[in-house]
Amino acid sequence: MKRYELFDVDDFITDEYFIDWVLNPQPAHHAFWEDWKQKHPDQLSKLNSAIRVINALAVRPLQAELTTEETDELISQVSARIAPDTVQKNSFLISKKLWMAAAIVLITMGGIWFYHKSNDVSNHQAFTANIFKEFNNTSTKSKIVRFADGSLAVLKPKSKIKYPRRFTGSTRTVHLEGEAFFEIQKNHNQPFLVISQDMVTQVVGTSFTVKAFGNETEFKVIVNTGKVKVYRKTEAQKQLEKSIMLIPHQQAVYSKAIKVIKRDTVQTKLLLATEIANQSFTLNKVKLNEVIAKLEEAYHVQINYDKAQLGELTLTAQLADLPLDQKVELVCKAINANCNFSNGEIYISSHHNQINK
Amino acid sequence: MRLPTPSTNTLHSIQTDTALWNAVVAGDELSYTKFIQRYAKPLFNYGYRLCVDRDFLKDCIQDLFVDIWNRRENIVVGEQFKWYLFKSLRNSILREQAKLGRQQPLPDGYHFLVEFDVEHRQIVSEMEQELIIKVKQTLDHLPARQKEILYLRYFESLSFIDISQIMGISKQSSHNLLQKAYQSFREKWELVGEPSVAFISLAIFFIADN
Numbered sequence: 001m002k003r004y005e006l007f008d009v010d011d012f013i014t015d016e017y018f019i020d021w022v023l024n025p026q027p028a029h030h031a032f033w034e035d036w037k038q039k040h041p042d043q044l045s046k047l048n049s050a051i052r053v054i055n056a057l058a059v060r061p062l063q064a065e066l067t068t069e070e071t072d073e074l075i076s077q078v079s080a081r082i083a084p085d086t087v088q089k090n091s092f093l094i095s096k097k098l099w100m101a102a103a104i105v106l107i108t109m110g111g112i113w114f115y116h117k118s119n120d121v122s123n124h125q126a127f128t129a130n131i132f133k134e135f136n137n138t139s140t141k142s143k144i145v146r147f148a149d150g151s152l153a154v155l156k157p158k159s160k161i162k163y164p165r166r167f168t169g170s171t172r173t174v175h176l177e178g179e180a181f182f183e184i185q186k187n188h189n190q191p192f193l194v195i196s197q198d199m200v201t202q203v204v205g206t207s208f209t210v211k212a213f214g215n216e217t218e219f220k221v222i223v224n225t226g227k228v229k230v231y232r233k234t235e236a237q238k239q240l241e242k243s244i245m246l247i248p249h250q251q252a253v254y255s256k257a258i259k260v261i262k263r264d265t266v267q268t269k270l271l272l273a274t275e276i277a278n279q280s281f282t283l284n285k286v287k288l289n290e291v292i293a294k295l296e297e298a299y300h301v302q303i304n305y306d307k308a309q310l311g312e313l314t315l316t317a318q319l320a321d322l323p324l325d326q327k328v329e330l331v332c333k334a335i336n337a338n339c340n341f342s343n344g345e346i347y348i349s350s351h352h353n354q355i356n357k
Numbered sequence: 358m359r360l361p362t363p364s365t366n367t368l369h370s371i372q373t374d375t376a377l378w379n380a381v382v383a384g385d386e387l388s389y390t391k392f393i394q395r396y397a398k399p400l401f402n403y404g405y406r407l408c409v410d411r412d413f414l415k416d417c418i419q420d421l422f423v424d425i426w427n428r429r430e431n432i433v434v435g436e437q438f439k440w441y442l443f444k445s446l447r448n449s450i451l452r453e454q455a456k457l458g459r460q461q462p463l464p465d466g467y468h469f470l471v472e473f474d475v476e477h478r479q480i481v482s483e484m485e486q487e488l489i490i491k492v493k494q495t496l497d498h499l500p501a502r503q504k505e506i507l508y509l510r511y512f513e514s515l516s517f518i519d520i521s522q523i524m525g526i527s528k529q530s531s532h533n534l535l536q537k538a539y540q541s542f543r544e545k546w547e548l549v550g551e552p553s554v555a556f557i558s559l560a561i562f563f564i565a566d567n
Contacts, residue, residue, distance in 0.1 A: 059471055059512045064411065066401040074415065075393050078422045079386065 005040045009050045022051065073165065081168050135344065136160045137178075142301045143344025144324065147174070151192065152323055154181040154299050155344065158213075179211040181224075181299065183323035199254060202229040207323075222251045225277075230254075281319035281327070288313045291331055292348075299324055305348035310337065382429050393422055400446055406470040406508070408450045417449045440519035443509075447523060469501040471508050495545045503538035510535060 002017075012018045021029040037044060066074075137143045137155045146152045148166045155161055159178025167173075173193040184192045184203050194201040196212030199219050206226025212219045221230055223246045230244045230252050244252050244263055251264050280294055289311035292303050301324070305311075315334035319327045328346055332339040337350045377395075380388035397418065404414045424445070425432065432441065451467060473493040496507070502524075509515045509523060521531040 059473060059508070062402055062405055064405065066398045066415075070415065071394060071397045074397055074419055074422070075390050077419050078393060078426070079390070081419075081423045082386070082389075082426045 004036060005043060007043070007046075009046050012047065012050055077165060080164065133165055134160065134162045137344065141345075142299070144301065144341055144346060145180075145344060146325055146341060147172070149187065149190075150185040150323070152183050152325055154301055154324065156180060156300070176210055176212060178213055179209065181207070181209045183207040185323075198232055200231055202231070203227070219254045220251060221246065223248055278320045283315060283317050283319060285314045285316055287311065288315065288331070288335060291315065291319075295324070295327060295331075301346065303328070303346045303348060306350070310335065310348065310350055381426075389426060396442060397422075400442055403443055403513070404446050404450060406505075407447060407467060408454060409468075409470065413453070414450070417446060417453060420449060421445050440515060440522045443513075443515075444523040444525070448525070467501055469505040469508070471504050471512075472497055495542055498545065499538060499541055502534065503541055506531065506534045507538050 004012075004018075017029070018033075021033050037047070135143065135145045135155060137157055137159050140157050142157065143155045144152060145155055145161055145163070147163060149172060151172070153161060153174070153176075156179040159176070159180055161174055161176050161178075161180060163174040167190060170190065171193050172187070172190050173195060176194050176196045180194075182192075182194065182203075184206055192203045194203075194210050196210055196219060199212065199221075201208070201210055201221050203226065206228055207224040208226070208228055209220075209222045209224070211221070221228065225248060228246050230246065232254075246252055246263065253262050253264060277298075280298070283291060288305075289307055292305065292311075295301070296303055313335045315331060317330050317334050319330060322330065325341060328339050328348070331337075332348055335350075337348050339346065339348050341347075377388055377391060381392055400418055400421070401414065404418065405411075408414050408417075421442070425442075454467070473496050496504075499507070506520060506524065509520050510517075515523070517528050517531050517535075521528045524531065524534075526534070
């Protein structure tokens, strides 16, 4: 039996039985302490002081609690991972590897699509469940969408892309309606699939454009760098025979009428194809406004920055072989500026006023 | 005497629902959704004190919930729950931080973010008022491990057994650590105030805000 009558205030505090009584009163506890208080009235003031000071202290609540939306998102993500048809992979945090230049394949696809009769029903269900994010570009400029693995898409106006917050499972799959230019991080264990209605564009690590507007008669994929495979979704099982492999400067065009994917060579200059990009994006003491102009032209995006303040800064950097966002980050690092990608747009701002010459 | 009510944000106040957990073990995903809804916020609150990187923390929590599902048949419902969640989260945060080289170069190897407030309505005298403010200031400056054990013991109202499981130390070590926390407190306090005051102000419990 503890000698509570000899306890000082600090002794009470470290006593589990006492603490339990104060914080989590049980009838048995209560009975004991009430009885004890009767027997040792001289200890009462120590007891009460202790309790008063205790009651006056509180833990400051966190400013940044988990929101309801975040909880819902968490639930969706967990659901996706524990669903039976999902194969669990270990590599969510894919380390940034070197980008491989890939060919751009542009396949334009025609007309009104027949609904895809997916062989894999559970994938379809997973798609329609609330586990995907969607970016709908209703503006008049291109927007950048970055994926969890470091890949990115430059989404043209009037285009929409649906993608999971994290790429779990055996593939990295996104759904596109409209047109987008992709720069995909290399990962042999997890091929990247762009699904546009009935067509699938499969890549390992490349950059390419997919053009699939619902009301247009053609579906196009143009390969900038690397290699992609294109096939019709319903033929996924037989894809090996019926798919088309495209390499740089090739494009594939699918027209509904003849239900055939045709391969072609791209005549127009592709600014992000390897040889051209290597030249264009190897920068030696180039002015920022020139670098920005190159990026804007190659990617068809608008980069927001203070031309008057920053335009004349020069930089030396090797930007070839990097995806757009890393190019921008490297540029910012070189001129000691900050970049951020909000709402699909790129913003460069300086964080100090010194001009480097 | 006012008996404090733990806020709904502490794990302690959430009763383990046997029926819910049984449904989860049986494989009912809808029940698991309810389970996640129940524990996500308190887990986040605790985890945030160890790691203020929001996305990183959410990733760790997501991994934890997936792991619990996968191992649900081996987890015994009841007392085990409260500390099991905290312990698993704490381990994975500290491990991931170490891996990514994000560990803080501090004596305890990590931060524990907790700040103390004073609820003035409890005060009966000016002396107590001064005391309490001094207590708060002293506590705010304790090292991470000591802050953490005080938090777990008084804010989360966890037993020494639970705490020892969470922090990965023996029950005796957790007693010792708590004593050390008070000792630190006393030492810091004596540098500031009068010795006699120290005894009264050692009555330290951390109660959640309403």
